[in-house]
Each structure stands twice: as structure tokens, then as C-alpha cells.
Amino acid sequence: MPTAEQHGFRPHSDGAFVPVQTRSERFRSVHVEDFAPVTGREHEWKLSPVAAFADLTGGELDGSRLPLESTDAAGVALSWIPRDDARIGRTGTPEERASANAWSSFGEALLIEVSGEDEKVVTVTRSGLGSTPRAAHTVIEAAPNSRGLIVLRGTGDARLTENVEIVVGEGANLTVVALQEWSDDSVHLASHFARIARDAKLKHIVVSLGGRVVRVNPSTHLAEQGGDIEALGLYFSDAGQHLEQQVYVHHDAPHTRSRVTYKGALQGQGARSVWIGDVLIGNAAVGTDSYEQNRNLVLTDGTRADSVPNLEIETGDIEGAGHASATGRFDDEQLFYLMARGISEDEARRLVVRGFLAEVVQQIGDAALEERLIAALEAELQGS
């Protein structure tokens, strides 16, 4: 049985229990049974529709290899490695039950190795996962001084909980795009754990468009000096969709930098988004430069966007740290203004949403992918 301490509750001096205050001190385990069954009242689940995926947080999971297709590029190698391989578990440990359930259940892990200093792009598409609850584990490893862009894409039906480890070697420059284009009924819960070595850079981009519930929680450990994370997110929540991201950046070494920018649009009855952004600047992280922001554009009534930035600073000696959150409506006056210039209502909406989300799309750094995403966003807008 898990104890109160494991859930982060410690006796207070007056005998009362207080929750964990520091983000890095949350309870962690790779064993699902170390976590109590999910009720929806837990801080990490309280904004999620937990009843929609009890099978992923509590049930038995199929841990066999996921069906996937991959493009090829010199300097990127895919292989399957056994769960006891030493390359697994170097970046982080689950902090909640769905992640731990995946870790307890996967058979082999997909290893994606990036080497060589040339730019290259590889897209790994997971599709046809069906309705069986599944577990998966992926390790993306960028060798020292390597460069590359890896797209991890999901399409079709899925009920998937997974962990993705991202190991960025010294001086490497890696981009990882998690692209969720699942079918309307799919559920996808993912925890990404990135460890950034000295003077390395990770650009991490979460793009969630399709799926009934999609929750992608990237954690980044800036473990060595000079590490840099650019965490970007883009989501478009339609009627009945729940798109969530809990982003955590841990500055744990001198002169590290983080930029977190998540932008989302919501449209239709019951469209829902959750963004929680935690930044912890540890006492070793002198000279930290950090900024996080979340912007939501509400297109219709009946939507809800939660946006919660948290910033914890344990050293006074930093370059800068800031956060911002804003949720605004696409209001009737904007519509009137654009239409009064001859622009049709549909075109006016497209113009505003495209402009709003393009800021993130343009930072992906791969023209073909950017073009495809713009087209996918157009389709989202048309679908209303």
C-alpha cells in the first residue's frame, strides 16, 4: 500500500499534513502499484476526465510492439531493445499512475538513435493501434554534437499510455515533434522525459489536433550547464475534445535557458484544454534565463481553457524568469471589423486562428511539416 509520504504528504509541525511544495519532490515510481487508484481528486488528475480512461490508469495493458512506419534518413537508426536495457530509465521516473502503468507494462522499447552533424528528418508514424489499451516506451537518443528532427506521430484509433525518454547528448541539437492526429474516439496519455546535457539544445513541440482525450506532459531536466529547451505547443480543441499538457522545466545547472510557448484554439460545445506550466529554478541554476507562456483563443461559447503557470525560484542569482497566460475570445467585434472590409465570415475566422497559431508552427524548422500542419489546421477550422 502506498503511504501518505509517497503521495507527498508530510506531517507538519502542528501535526497537520501539507502537500509537497517543490515540484521536484513529487512522489515517483516506475511501479504502477506504488500509486493509489486514480480518483480524479489528485492534483495531477484534477483537470482531466479520468473516467474516460480508467483502463489506462488502472487496467491491464498490452505491452507488445506498436505497429509503426518510419521514413529513413542517414544517421537515424530504429531498433527494439529489451526492458532491462541500460539505456532505459536515464531521464526521469513516472509521477503519476498512467505513466507508471505504461512503464510497468511495456515489453520492448523503441530506440531511436540520432547521430551525425547533418540536418535530417525522420517521421515515425504509429497507426492502427485499435481499441486495446496499450503501453509503449520510446527512447530517443541524440549522440553528442548530433543534429536531427524526429516526428513521433499518431493516427487512427488508439488507447495508449506511454513514456518517451529523450536523451540529448553534449552539444547536440535535437528537435522532437509529438504530433497527435488520432481518430475522434482515441485516448492518448504520454509522459515525455528529456535530459539535456552540457551545451545541448532540445526543441520540443507538442501538436495535438485529433483524439477524444490527449494528454502529453513533457518534463525537461536541464541537468548540465549551458543546456537549452525550447518547449512549444499547439492545440486545436473541437467539440467534446480534451487536450491537455502539463509542462515541467527543471533548471538544475548554471546558465541554462528555457522558453515555453503553448498556444491553443477552442471551438465547439465542450471543447476543453488544460495547460499547466511548472518551472523550477533550483539553487544550482545560477544565471538561468526562463520564460513560459500560454495563450488560448476561444472561438465559440461552450468551451473551457484552464491555464496555470507556476514558477518556483530557489536562487536569487538569475538572468530572468517570467510567465504569462492569456485566454481571449474571438469576439463579434473582430468579426464585424473584418467583414466590414469585405472578408467573409469563414475567411475571417480562418485568418485570425491561422495568425494566432502560426507563431508556433513557424518555429518547427521543417518547411514540409509546417505546410502540412497549416493544412491540418485549415481542416480543423473547416470541420466546424
Next chain:
Amino acid sequence: MSVLEIKNLHVNVETDQGTREILRGVDLVINEGEIHAVMGPNGSGKSTLAYTIAGHPKYHVTEGQILLDGEDVLAMTVDERARAGLFLAMQYPVEIPGVTVTNFLRTAKTAIDGEAPAIRGWIKDVRESMSNLKMDPAFAERNVNEGFSGGEKKRNEILQLELLKPRFAVLDETDSGLDVDALKIVSEGVNRAKANTGLGILLITHYTRILRYIKPDFVHVFVAGRIAEQGGPELADRLEDEGYDRYQVAETAAAE
């Protein structure tokens, strides 16, 4: 020869206190190339007239007609009215986050003309118009009206007027909040647009100040939702000296 006709226009607006009749029978005929000043005190319904012509959903026409060369404007959607050749320069232009001025202007021009403008000529036109209005070229890449000062927003309205080339423009208190330099620049823009395209203008203002720079052919005094008096430019001079008190006294007397 284009003509914009407003006939016996009655307009209601829904407020928290219920329905209110704002326009109570307005008649106005504006021919191509004419400048009509509509002047009146606050709350007389001037802006309601402007927004009703443009088709803002807040205003409900209960009686009367608006015709553009005989076409029923009231049957058109907001964007159809703009494409038919009507333009409203707004008193409080709205911010459009994420949409640059360049992108917005090109999209509007394409919508109005029914085809995309030839790229080189268009870029030159935009640059020239911005330069004429003494707008910093950097504005082109900024989001529409976002972080613009009051004067910058008004110049941006006139920039659109010059580039979209409507047949009739309604200028809703374009002069309000402008210092004298900005007022001159904006007025020159309006005069230039008129010289270039011969458009008809409905100039709505509270003050006579702008009429020093934009010379009206006709002046209409608006009081309590209808036209109380009309005349030539000399009427504006009289308003300058006497203000609106004379009409409001008459209005109060009439109501009793």
C-alpha cells in the same frame, strides 16, 4: 453615377433597459463625389447611422430603406455591403491579434476585388499610401491595431480607405482624439482618396474642427435621431459659433 439613398430609416437597439428607438426617420441622399457632414451632439444617433449602414448586428432596422444604386443594402450581409462598395472608418477600430496589417490588407483587397491584386503593384501601392499617411513601414508587419495609439488606428483606417477604393465611405468621428498634426494627415488622406476615386463621403463628427480640412458640400444637423436642419458649409460655421443648444432647446420644447 453612384448614389446612396437612406429613406425614412428607423433603427432600434436592445439595451439592458429594453428596446430603444435611436433613429427616428432619417432621409439622406449622397451622390458620388459629394461630401456630407453629419453633425450633432453626443447621443443623437450619428454613430448608429454609421453602424447601421455597415450592417452591425446590434442595430435593428424597423422601418425604411438603404439603397446603393437602387440595390437593397439592408438585405446584404456585412461583407456583401463592403464588396458592394461601402466602407466604414470606425471610431474605435478593433485589434486583431495574430493578423498582420499586410496580410489583412491583402485579404481584404482580394475579397473586395474578387481576385488577388498583382503583387508588385500592390506592394508599391501599400508602401506609397503608408508613406503618405506618415506611417512607419514597420506597421505593415504589426498585428492589426494591436498596440496602436489612437492616432495610429485612425491612420490605419484611412490607409484601408485609400487602398480598398470604396464608392461610399462613412467616417465615424475619425477626428476624435486626434491632435492637429494627425488630423491634417488623416484629412489629406480622405481628400486624396476622393480626388483619386471620386467617392461619396458621409463624414460624422461632433466638432467643426475637421471641416477646416475636409470641405463638406452639405451639412446635416442630427438631433434626437433625425435631421433637424440641413444646409451648406455655412451651417457648420454657425454651429461653430452657437453650438447645439438651439436644437436641443427646440427638441425639449417639442417633447413637452
